[in-house]
Amino acid sequence: MTEETDIAGKITEEKRENVSLLEDLSSLESYARELFSFSPLPICFASPIGVILEINPAFERLSGFGAYEIIGEPIESFFKKEDILNLSKETLEKGFVRERELHFNTKDKGEIIVSAFSQIRKVKEGETIGYFISFFDLTEVKKSEIELKDSQTALLNMLEDVEQARKKSDEERNKTVAIISNLADGLIVFDAENNLSTTNPLSEKIFDIKGRDVMGRSLEELETFPTIKPLIELLQKNPKKQLFREELVLQGETTLEVSSVFMMLEEKRTGTLVILHNITREKVVEKMKSEFVSLAAHQLRTPLSAIKWTLSMLLDGDLGSLTADQRSFLEKTYISNERMIALINDLLDSTRIEEGRYVYRPVLSNVKAQVQTVVDNFQEEIKKRGLKLEFKKPDKDLPKVRIDEEKIRLVVENFLDNAIKYSSIGGSLVVAIEKGKEEVRVSVTNSGIGVPEEQKKRVFSKFFRGSNAIKTETEGTGLGLFISKNIIEAHGGTIGFESVEGKQTTFFFTIPMKEEFEEFLKDF
Amino acid sequence: MKNKILIIEDEKILLDLLQKKLSQEGYEILVSHNGEEGLTMMKEQKPDLILLDIIMPKMSGFEVMEEMNKDPELKLIPVIIVSNSGQPVEIERAQSLGAKDWLVKTEFDPQLVIDKVKKLFA
Numbered sequence: 001m002t003e004e005t006d007i008a009g010k011i012t013e014e015k016r017e018n019v020s021l022l023e024d025l026s027s028l029e030s031y032a033r034e035l036f037s038f039s040p041l042p043i044c045f046a047s048p049i050g051v052i053l054e055i056n057p058a059f060e061r062l063s064g065f066g067a068y069e070i071i072g073e074p075i076e077s078f079f080k081k082e083d084i085l086n087l088s089k090e091t092l093e094k095g096f097v098r099e100r101e102l103h104f105n106t107k108d109k110g111e112i113i114v115s116a117f118s119q120i121r122k123v124k125e126g127e128t129i130g131y132f133i134s135f136f137d138l139t140e141v142k143k144s145e146i147e148l149k150d151s152q153t154a155l156l157n158m159l160e161d162v163e164q165a166r167k168k169s170d171e172e173r174n175k176t177v178a179i180i181s182n183l184a185d186g187l188i189v190f191d192a193e194n195n196l197s198t199t200n201p202l203s204e205k206i207f208d209i210k211g212r213d214v215m216g217r218s219l220e221e222l223e224t225f226p227t228i229k230p231l232i233e234l235l236q237k238n239p240k241k242q243l244f245r246e247e248l249v250l251q252g253e254t255t256l257e258v259s260s261v262f263m264m265l266e267e268k269r270t271g272t273l274v275i276l277h278n279i280t281r282e283k284v285v286e287k288m289k290s291e292f293v294s295l296a297a298h299q300l301r302t303p304l305s306a307i308k309w310t311l312s313m314l315l316d317g318d319l320g321s322l323t324a325d326q327r328s329f330l331e332k333t334y335i336s337n338e339r340m341i342a343l344i345n346d347l348l349d350s351t352r353i354e355e356g357r358y359v360y361r362p363v364l365s366n367v368k369a370q371v372q373t374v375v376d377n378f379q380e381e382i383k384k385r386g387l388k389l390e391f392k393k394p395d396k397d398l399p400k401v402r403i404d405e406e407k408i409r410l411v412v413e414n415f416l417d418n419a420i421k422y423s424s425i426g427g428s429l430v431v432a433i434e435k436g437k438e439e440v441r442v443s444v445t446n447s448g449i450g451v452p453e454e455q456k457k458r459v460f461s462k463f464f465r466g467s468n469a470i471k472t473e474t475e476g477t478g479l480g481l482f483i484s485k486n487i488i489e490a491h492g493g494t495i496g497f498e499s500v501e502g503k504q505t506t507f508f509f510t511i512p513m514k515e516e517f518e519e520f521l522k523d524f
Numbered sequence: 525m526k527n528k529i530l531i532i533e534d535e536k537i538l539l540d541l542l543q544k545k546l547s548q549e550g551y552e553i554l555v556s557h558n559g560e561e562g563l564t565m566m567k568e569q570k571p572d573l574i575l576l577d578i579i580m581p582k583m584s585g586f587e588v589m590e591e592m593n594k595d596p597e598l599k600l601i602p603v604i605i606v607s608n609s610g611q612p613v614e615i616e617r618a619q620s621l622g623a624k625d626w627l628v629k630t631e632f633d634p635q636l637v638i639d640k641v642k643k644l645f646a
Contacts, residue, residue: 298579301608305629306537312633318545341630348609361612 042114043134045121050075050088053130062137064107075133078105091118091131102135113138186256186276188231192269194219203276206256207231234258235274247279255283290351297348304344307337339475346479350462353486360490362402367440367511368393368433370405374412375431378420387423392432398440401511407487408511411495412442414480415507419446421473422505436510439493443508450501459497460485468501484509526552527645530571532562532588533606534580538629542575542606545634546641559583563591566598573644575637576623578607578614589621602644606637 036043042059046052055070063070063078076084080103090097097118104114116135122128180187186203190196195218199211207228214222222232230248238244238260248256257277262269311334313319315327322330352358375391382389419429427447434441449468451459458464463478470476488495488509499505529551533539536557543553554569556562560583566574578585585605592598602624607614610628618626625640 298608301630302535302538305608306535306541308630309538309541309634312635313541313545316633316635318548318634345630 039134041134041136043132044070044075045130045132046075046088047130048092048128050084052078062106063104064109079103080105080111087116087118087133088131091120092128095120101138104135109139113142115141186278188274188276189263190219190272190274192271194272196222197271206250206254206276206278231256231258231274231276235260235272253280254278255280286354290355293347293351297344297351300344301341304337304341308334308341311337343477346477346483349483350479353483358486358490360404360407360487362404362491364400365403365405365408366398366400367403367408367442368398370403370409371412371431371433371442374409374416377413378416381420382429385420385423386426387420388426388428390428390430392430392434394433394435398433398435399513401440401513403491403511404487408491411484411487411509412444414484415442415444415509418480418507419444419448419505421476422446422450422469423448439510439512441508441510443506445504445506447504450503450505451497451499452501456499460495526550527573528552528554528569528571529573529575529641530554530556530562530566530569531575532556532559532580532585533575533577534558535577541634542637545638549638549641551641559585559588562588563598566592566601567595570597571601573641574601574603575606576603578605578609578618586617586621589618589623593621604637604640604644 036056039056040058042062043056044052044059045054052070052073052075055067059070060067070078075088078084079087083100083102087097087100087102097116100116100118102114102116103111105111114135115138116133118134119132120128121130121132180198180200183200183202186206187198187200188196188203189198195216196214197216199209199214204211207225209225209228214225214228219232219236223229227250230250234246234248238246241260242262243260245257245259248258250256255278257279259275259277261273261275263271263273311330314322314330315334349358372391375389379389416429416431423429423446430443430445432441432443432445434443449466449472451466452468455464455466459466460481462482464481465476465478485495488511491511493509493511495507495509497505497507529546531539531542531546531553533542533555534557539555539557543555547553554565554571556565558580562574562576563583565571576585576588585607589603592601592603599622603622604625604627605618605623606627606629608629610626610631615626624644627637627640
């Protein structure tokens with residue numbers, strides 16, 4: 001091999017190397033360009049003073065502007081000025097910035113938020129020739145973030161609500177427990193299966209039991225506790241009653257008023273609530289009161305009898321003859337005394353009603369005959385007052401009903417006596433007996449002062465007298481209708497009235513014709 | 525011969541009034557203020573009729589009748605009760621002990637006693 005050949009060879013070699021280098025360079029450039037174009041992320045290259053020198057298609061797509069509208073423009077035209085100046089400054093100082101949120105201006109969507117990365121570019125000699133910014137759209141991420149935050153807030157709110165509800169239910173529970181524990185009445189609750197589920201301290205004291213001994217026990221099991229047995233027996237006597245109230249006398253003279261009520265949820269029985277109200281004291285006071293009235297009334301009866309007999313004998317001439325004047329005054333005194341006797345009898349009757357000692361003696365009887373007797377007794381009085389009486393009787397005989405004749409007569413007497421006393425002058429009276437489907441109805445109607453509207457509710461209460469009645473007639477005990485109501489109700493009947501003040505009033509009662517009401521009478 | 529009536533009543537004024545009324549009618553009247561005395565008196569005097577109060581100190585009218593029922597002679601003397609009250613249970617008890625009638629003091633006038641007594645002796 002010659003030297004020339006060697007040189008020529010070397011030159012060719014060098015050329016070839018250069019060509020290959022150029023080829024490599026061009027290939028690299030194309031590679032970089034393709035990569036630049038391919039990148040789905042917007043990328044731009046800006047000069048150190050912030051002029052956009054190059055962008056990729058992704059930048060165009062996101063911004064909505066064409067390359068010709070972007071290249072050569074200051075970078076702050078596309079970003080929020082403050083954001084981008086900071087980013088540029090930092091990049092030039094530090095060489096890069098990572099994950100910086102920027103506001104990017106787009107043509108169609110306006111301002112969007114992007115996350116940006118930047119990287120400085122220097123030439124070999126170390127001179128800065130610009131920097132790259134690449135970024136991605138945070139709109140969706142932000143949206144999700146907001147949604148997430150909303151859900152989080154909602155969840156927190158819910159948790160807070162739950163917490164509040166829990167607190168409230170705790171409070172309610174504590175309140176209920178406090179009420180039950182401090183209740184002045186004994187309380188016992190049974191669940192749907194009639195097992196004991198709650199007691200309070202007072203109920204435990206009343207029956208001398210411990211909550212833990214009886215909790216969860218059935219009625220049958222509870223019957224083995226002698227102290228609570230009377231209550232269980234009472235409850236078992238009324239298993240189907242939604243609500244009942246009965247008195248229960250325990251050993252040691254304690255009297256309880258037992259109220260039992262079904263607890264319902266959507267028409268299903270969820271348990272039974274039993275309230276035990278201690279009425280021992282009331283009973284004692286009530287007994288003392290009626291004993292006092294009873295005693296006083298009895299004590300009054302003897303002097304009243306003495307006065308009655310004396311006056312009667314004076315009037316009969318047993319103690320010598322009387323002048324017309326003397327007779328007239330004595331007759332009036334006799335009537336006053338009779339009034340006093342009636343008052344005492346009413347008082348005694350009402351105490352007997354309260355003590356449950358108002359004895360009823362029902363016999364099969366004709367109501368018509370009883371009413372007739374009373375009407376006959378009042379004929380004279382009616383005539384004296386100048387009243388017109390109409391007695392409406394059914395043509396056919398009524399079926400006999402079970403009544404206490406004397407007491408029913410007393411009711412008719414009370415009705416008729418009131419009707420006469422409170423009639424207008426020359427007014428009319430109607431006594432009527434009618435047969436209904438299942439009952440006999442007796443009514444007494446008068447034209448007279450009537451019952452004031454606002455006092456109608458109290459007509460059958462003890463000692464009630466109408467405000468207009470007091471003006472008309474100073475006598476009257478206010479006991480007649482109270483006694484009447486008790487008599488009729490003990491017969492299983494109803495009592496009532498209709499009245500228009502100043503016009504007319506009808507008082508009525510009904511007696512059932514069925515035999516079942518004997519059950520009512522047994523209680524008396 | 526006059527019919528003899530024994531009145532047993534602790535209230536003096538009532539006793540006086542009844543005595544006055546009945547003696548005016550021509551009956552021979554014996555009076556007693558309590559049950560014990562009344563029982564002794566009826567054993568000695570053998571009255572034809574007894575008017576008997578119920579509520580009295582020491583011995584009630586019911587107890588008097590119970591005692592009378594133990595004696596075959598006294599048992600036959602008719603008794604009319606003259607009482608302060610007239611509760612059905614009381615009336616029933618008196619009837620079962622043999623009383624002929626029951627009068628409630630506040631409900632009758634003395635003339636009614638005369639009528640009852642006359643009817644009984646008729």
